[in-house]
Amino acid sequence: MDDQISWPCHLISLFVTSENPNSCIQSPQEHLNWVNNSFHSYVDDNKGGICILAHPMGMPFHAAKEIAALQYLAGIEISHGGNSLKCEALWDSLLTICHDNGRPYLWGYGADDSHSIEQDKIGLSFVTARLLDFTEKDLKKALNEGAFYTSNGPSIAEITVTGKRISLVLSQESEVRWLKSGQWGFDASATVSVKRGNNHCVKCDKNVVKSDYLLNKSDSTIYPASARFIRALVIDKNGKVAQTMPFKIIRPDSIESYYPEKGQWYRGQTHNHCDVTGQKKRALRDYHLAYKKIGHTWSFATDYSYWLTPFQMHKEESIPVMTGVYPVHIREGEAAECTMIGRCFGNDDKIYIGGQLIKGSKWLYDTRLSLSLPDNLKQGCYDLTLVTPDGYKATLPDCIALQERTADNEGWTTFTTINSTLPSNKIVCVKVRNDNEIWVGTQYGAVRIKDNTWKTFTRDDYPQQIGDAILDIAFDHKNNVYLSHFRGLTIISPNDSIRLLRTEHGLLSREVNQVMITAKDDIWVSYSGRSNKISRSQDNGNHWEHFAPPNIEGCVLGIDLAEDRLGRILFSTPGKGVAVFDNNRWQVWNKANSGLADDFVRRLFVDKENRIFFATTHSGVSPQGGLSVLKDSHWQSYTQDKKQLASYRVWDVFVSHNGFVWCSTSNGVSCLNKAGQWKTYTMTNSGLASNRVLCATEDRAGVLWFATDKGLSRFQPHFTL
CATH class of the missing domain: 2.60.40 (Immunoglobulin-like)
Incomplete structure (x- = not known):
């Protein structure tokens, strides 16, 4: 499932080999182009995957022309969570526009999307397809062609x-x-x-x-x-x-x-969630069994690995899965030997890089393949695709970086699930505690690194006290650690005792987004979903009070939280700027009344000079956003079009001990030095694990840590920055 900029709904991608790594920075059409690439379909039928617009009932009626203009879109959800009425008029308009413009009809699909597998929350909306044979290929054909x-x-x-x-x-x-x-x-x-x-x-x-x-x-x-x-x-x-x-x-x-004139009917649905847990296989089996119990023979779980077969027979155990490749960084113009890691590999599988067949790949065993990369590949990032003789494909997107000849990989190390105890390669956040403990938040729990010893805090380790995706990490002056996630707020004491705070403890929602500890050890939290309030506790989470800043109603507050040197609390929002609270009154800084580069503010950072940094993205279709800095009422912004930042989507910002400003972006890490010069670190000029960097920090030894979607990168500079 992929969120697209400026759209109030999702694009559901089915039958694809992996998540599109760039979906969060692409327009809907760019994502559809990616899905339509035949190398990104795990069914080897010379066609791309299937992309469906989910729950479009929130879109205005006049959006039909905009939707119908999207190439490669298969259709929309016309029945969602049991409601089949709200999209009737929109669908009729879409079908009419498609007919008049000579484009294929946009079919109407059904999905539960209940985020549950309880019996009364599934089977609410469904699709019944007519197939000649009960195969992935026939199901994909039926869903593509309206059968x-x-x-x-x-x-x-x-x-x-x-x-x-x-x-x-x-x-x-x-x-x-x-x-x-x-x-x-x-x-x-x-x-x-x-x-x-x-x-x-x-x-x-x-x-x-x-x-x-x-x-x-x-x-x-x-x-x-x-x-x-x-x-x-x-x-x-x-x-x-x-x-x-x-x-x-x-x-x-x-x-x-x-x-088809012949065939049988098979019932299923195109979009629901388990939801995601660290115990993936168990939850996935439960998902299959729940739908099988109500008579479904296929159903997509869109929060799991995207290659997942929708069939209840658990045939996914025979579908090839690629989990990694090494080495990742290779000099342009040099031939190289690589090893691909995964499962269900076969001796007759074919391997492609960027669509080019690799000759001489060697099967080692069912979890390893040896590859001989050609020396004629140009600089850039490449997909690896495996095709089996029985018609399945697996793809690792952007997994090989052909580097410029002057690339400097010295001092770089990347930790993944292969060479560490990380529970997931998708790193959401990384923070450093005063005693030089490194805390890492991943898609499936947290990790603490201290004195080269790694300890995991996952739902498998603590089923009742830890959530899955760790969205933020904070520390108080008593050395307690705070983890925010979709199950609440977890507090870990110095002796590793754990307490989980939820709505019964005074929180407004169990879906806690960000957490921030003030200089006085007040706890502030924001929420995911549609909450327009934030909460504060002044007694270690025992009692909570709630705030709703004025003039920004209807906005999800608290994408990030920060405290400046004046004791003001700042809350960043998606599209309404920053709300500022001085304990007595509220004010709002936005693009109209300040120097913000964009009103969609992702992250905030306050340095020791009381400079406030705002990492912004864009809240519209046209590229905008960047880094804004406020110092003594003076604003300054840095953007991609000025050739300062690597991307107009800045996910995070922090200032290192030497005063350098580090911006995590969708296209690498951009660094501003004290002389006002910019340098960007990417996969093609450094040892960075991925160009998609969500967070960065520095430890007491001056080592830099970067949270990426392909692991945790560590950079120990071997030169003076």
């Missing part, structure tokens, strides 16, 4: 098209409404009419188990240019509905059918 119907209740036993007639056989007595372009809805009694509008239809059959529709002149459905298509709504006695895909009117006597 399915979507429902939140009723079942359809047969759908047939003969000439100009469409026939349905139902599994229960229902009302059937036949609609042409411009007609939608089922929230009131049907109006049989040729006119456009809500609850209008050209035919309505009540209390039937069979229904058909014949193109005819009186309904104007023999005219393809105006009627465009026919579709059916099957409404049962409980008001639940099944929605067929549109049948394109080709000629006055011909309708296009997308359903």
Whole structure:
């Protein structure tokens, strides 16, 4: 599942080999282009993956033109969490625009998206696809070509098209409404009419188990240019509905059918979550079994590894998975030997780099392959793709860096799940405690590094007290450690006793986003989701008070929190600037009334000179954002277009002991030295593990630590910075 900038919904990517590493910095169309690359589909059918727009009911009706303009989008969720009504008008508009512009129809999919596998929270919305064979390839073909119907209740036993007639056989007595372009809805009694509008239809059959529709002149459905298509709504006695895909009117006597003449129906759904835990296999098995219990034969768990097969037979154990490759950094123009790590490798597998077949790859065993990279690759970052003889693919995106010849890798070390006890390679944050303990927050828990000893704090280690994705880490003056995550706020004492704070302890939500400790040891937290409040405790989490800053209603507050040298508390927001609280009154700094580069402020940092640094991204489609600095009422901004920053999306900022400013961006780490000169560290000029850097810090020895999506990078400079 991928969030795209400026959109209030997600793009769900199915049948892809991995997560798109650049989705967070791409437009929707750029992400769709990535998914459409055939090397990014784990089903080897010379086509890309399937991309679906999730829960678009929050988008305005006029967004249909913008949605329909997206190339390679397969469709939208028309039934979401049991609600099949809210997208009816939008879907009709989309289908009409697609028809008139000669582009493929945008199909309508069904998904639970309940973030649960409890029996009363699954099977709310589903898709029933007609397949010739129960294979990933046939399921992908059906979901791509519209050979399915979507429902939140009723079942359809047969759908047939003969000439100009469409026939349905139902599994229960229902009302059937036949609609042409411009007609939608089922929230009131049907109006049989040729006119456009809500609850209008050209035919309505009540209390039937069979229904058909014949193109005819009186309904104007023999005219393809105006009627465009026919579709059916099957409404049962409980008001639940099944929605067929549109049948394109080709000629006055011909309708296009997308359903195989032979085959069987298989029920599933396209989007739900387990949610993610460190105990991935157990949760995944539970997910499969829960859906199998309600009769689903396939269902996608979109919070797990993206290669995951949707089938309940656990066939994913035979699908190749690539987890790493070494070495990662290779000089341009040099041939190199690499080892690929994973599972389910075979002797006849083929390996590609950037789409180019690698000759001479050698199978070592089912978890290792040896590769001989050619010497003609140009500088840049490359995907590795494995293709099996039985039609599966696995891809590691951007896993090989062909470096410039002057690249300097000295002093760099990267820790991953392969060479350390990190529970995940996706590092969210890294912080240093005064006694030089390094604390690392990952997608599946935290790690403490002290005196070269690593200790994990994961949900496997402490099932009742630790969450999974550690979003932030903070320390108080008593050496307590605070971890924020989606299960609450965990406090770890110096002797490693652990306490979990949740709503029953006074928090507004268990989904704690960021945590900050003030000079007086006050605890401030912000929340994920739609909360517009932040909370403070002045007694070690025993009691909480809550604040809602004025003038920024409707905004998720507290992406980050900081305290300046004047004792003011700063809260950064996504799109409304920064709220500032001095214990008596509030004020808001934004792009309109200050020198902020953008109102979407990701991170805050206050240095010993009381300079306030603002890491911003962009809140719109056009590139903007960067680094802003406030010192004594004077603002200064640095941006990518001035060739200062590597990217206009700055995720984090901090100042090292020598006064250098380090900006973590989506395209490397940009450093501003005391002389005002910028230098950027990337995979192609240094030993950095990935160009996508979320956080950075410095320990007491002057060693720099970088949180990336491919591990934890450590840089011990061998020269004077």
